[in-house]
Amino acid sequence: MKTFVTGAKKAGSAVKKHLLTSISYMLPLVVASGLLIAIGNLMGGKQVTSLAQMNFPNSMTTLGVLGMGLLPSFIAGYIGYSIADRPGIAPGFLAGQIASFLGAGFLGGIIGGFIAGYIALGIRKIKVPRWANGLMPMLIVPTVTAIFTALIMFFLLGQPLTAATTALNHFITGLDRSQRALYGFLIGWIGCADFGGAISKIPNLICDGLLLDGIKGPEGIKVLAAMVPPFGITMSYFFAKLFHKNIYTKREVENIEVAFPMGCCMITEGVIPIAMNDLLRTLPCTWIGCGITGMISYGWENESSVPSGGIFVIPAMSKPLVAVIALVAGSLVTGILLAIIKKPLTAEQVNEIANESQDDEKDVDLSGVNLQ
Amino acid sequence: MKIVCVCACTSGIAHTYLAKAKLEKAATELGDEIHIETQGTIGTENALTPEQIAEADVALLAVDIATTGNERFKNIPTVKVGTSLVVKAPKKLLKKIEEEIKERKSKKE
Numbered sequence: 001m002k003t004f005v006t007g008a009k010k011a012g013s014a015v016k017k018h019l020l021t022s023i024s025y026m027l028p029l030v031v032a033s034g035l036l037i038a039i040g041n042l043m044g045g046k047q048v049t050s051l052a053q054m055n056f057p058n059s060m061t062t063l064g065v066l067g068m069g070l071l072p073s074f075i076a077g078y079i080g081y082s083i084a085d086r087p088g089i090a091p092g093f094l095a096g097q098i099a100s101f102l103g104a105g106f107l108g109g110i111i112g113g114f115i116a117g118y119i120a121l122g123i124r125k126i127k128v129p130r131w132a133n134g135l136m137p138m139l140i141v142p143t144v145t146a147i148f149t150a151l152i153m154f155f156l157l158g159q160p161l162t163a164a165t166t167a168l169n170h171f172i173t174g175l176d177r178s179q180r181a182l183y184g185f186l187i188g189w190i191g192c193a194d195f196g197g198a199i200s201k202i203p204n205l206i207c208d209g210l211l212l213d214g215i216k217g218p219e220g221i222k223v224l225a226a227m228v229p230p231f232g233i234t235m236s237y238f239f240a241k242l243f244h245k246n247i248y249t250k251r252e253v254e255n256i257e258v259a260f261p262m263g264c265c266m267i268t269e270g271v272i273p274i275a276m277n278d279l280l281r282t283l284p285c286t287w288i289g290c291g292i293t294g295m296i297s298y299g300w301e302n303e304s305s306v307p308s309g310g311i312f313v314i315p316a317m318s319k320p321l322v323a324v325i326a327l328v329a330g331s332l333v334t335g336i337l338l339a340i341i342k343k344p345l346t347a348e349q350v351n352e353i354a355n356e357s358q359d360d361e362k363d364v365d366l367s368g369v370n371l372q
Numbered sequence: 373m374k375i376v377c378v379c380a381c382t383s384g385i386a387h388t389y390l391a392k393a394k395l396e397k398a399a400t401e402l403g404d405e406i407h408i409e410t411q412g413t414i415g416t417e418n419a420l421t422p423e424q425i426a427e428a429d430v431a432l433l434a435v436d437i438a439t440t441g442n443e444r445f446k447n448i449p450t451v452k453v454g455t456s457l458v459v460k461a462p463k464k465l466l467k468k469i470e471e472e473i474k475e476r477k478s479k480k481e
Binding site: 017021028196269272364370372 | 381382383384385386387390413430436437438449450451452453457459460461464465468469472473476
């Protein structure tokens with residue numbers, strides 16, 4: 001039983017690694033494509049199909065749309081790479097093309113990537129005579145993997161994948177405003193639950209996936225809510241100052257000075273060193289703030305076709321004004337709550353004599369750390 | 373102890389470099405020698421040299437994603453962890469690794 005549990009744990013973390021690898025490679029492509037579309041659209045560009053119709057705005061939009069079309073392939077390709085190394089890339093990209101063909105974008109890309117990756121890994125392990133060694137990575141692995149992937153994807157999974165994607169899209173586009181506000185709150189809250197850590201990755205992954213299927217609202221929440229914890233904590237510092245209440249130590253204030261610009265670029269992690277010192281009070285304040293931002297943004301139908309970039313992509317959102325209101329409201333709530341519930345510090349605590357305590361490390365489970 | 377290390381996280385802009393900073397600080401305080409290569413979105417920086425790897429007692433992979441060049445470490449003991457663990461408790465991790473290495477050495481003898 002124990003071996004089964006550890007086995008399952010290992011498999012789970014492997015699957016996560018493959019997914020994260022693909023996202024890591026995919027993000028720059030989505031950001032560039034999303035911004036191209038936004039730039040083009042702002043100038044009235046459209047997607048065109050012939051060179052004769054090409055002008056600057058059209059060229060931006062068209063390239064952006066083409067780039068978005070690459071996404072399922074990027075996902076599947078780099079999942080394949082993560083599983084089977086280089087021989088997994090080509091079949092993975094092909095699996096992504098199948099996903100696009102099926103209209104099953106993101107979901108299809110993930111599933112296709114895993115199928116292609118594991119088939120490629122299996123075929124790589126087959127021993128061949130020495131004269132065929134050169135043929136393995138170049139011809140045998142990609143071709144045979146592609147054949148099996150095609151059979152599975154088209155004939156076995158084709159219909160269920162298409163049906164699942166359509167059902168999901170219908171469900172999301174069918175939500176009314178109060179439902180949207182509720183889901184917006186949830187996405188905003190969970191998406192920042194641990195400031196960009198493992199929990200946040202899950203809803204953020206779903207938002208990225210929906211973007212590929214043309215649903216851009218959740219992506220707007222993701223971008224905005226990620227900025228709320230650093231903005232809110234920065235505001236709380238100033239609010240508390242107004243009432244002559246010190247709630248942060250000098251070192252924490254230095255950290256805020258770093259966390260705020262990071263927050264502008266949508267990197268939430270900067271607040272971790274500050275939040276860590278007082279998790280119980282900080283977390284609820286940021287959760288509520290992020291939730292409110294999500295609720296406003298999604299409830300009033302703000303959309304973002306760009307998945308990353310912080311305040312710099314707000315002008316590219318569908319309703320920049322709603323975006324700003326959502327961001328400010330969420331940050332204000334976080335800031336005010338923190339200023340109220342955080343304990344006031346004495347002058348000595350603020351100046352804390354730099355006693356680098358040895359025990360400020362968290363308790364972690366190191367049983368899995370083994371030499372290999 | 374001499375350590376060579378690779379750091380890489382999903383977005384390749386934050387945890388990778390947080391982990392690097394934490395490890396460098398922890399290693400200095402514990403008196404270990406550490407060389408850290410980062411594989412961020414910008415690409416590989418501070419690439420490890422063959423000499424550094426040859427001299428190292430252990431290779432530490434603080435990675436959340438698939439990284440390149442892992443075959444370089446096939447001749448030395450390797451430890452693989454996620455970046456968040458490194459950010460949370462770098463010193464405890466280094467101490468634990470040191471213990472494991474000592475254990476292995478004593479077994480060999």
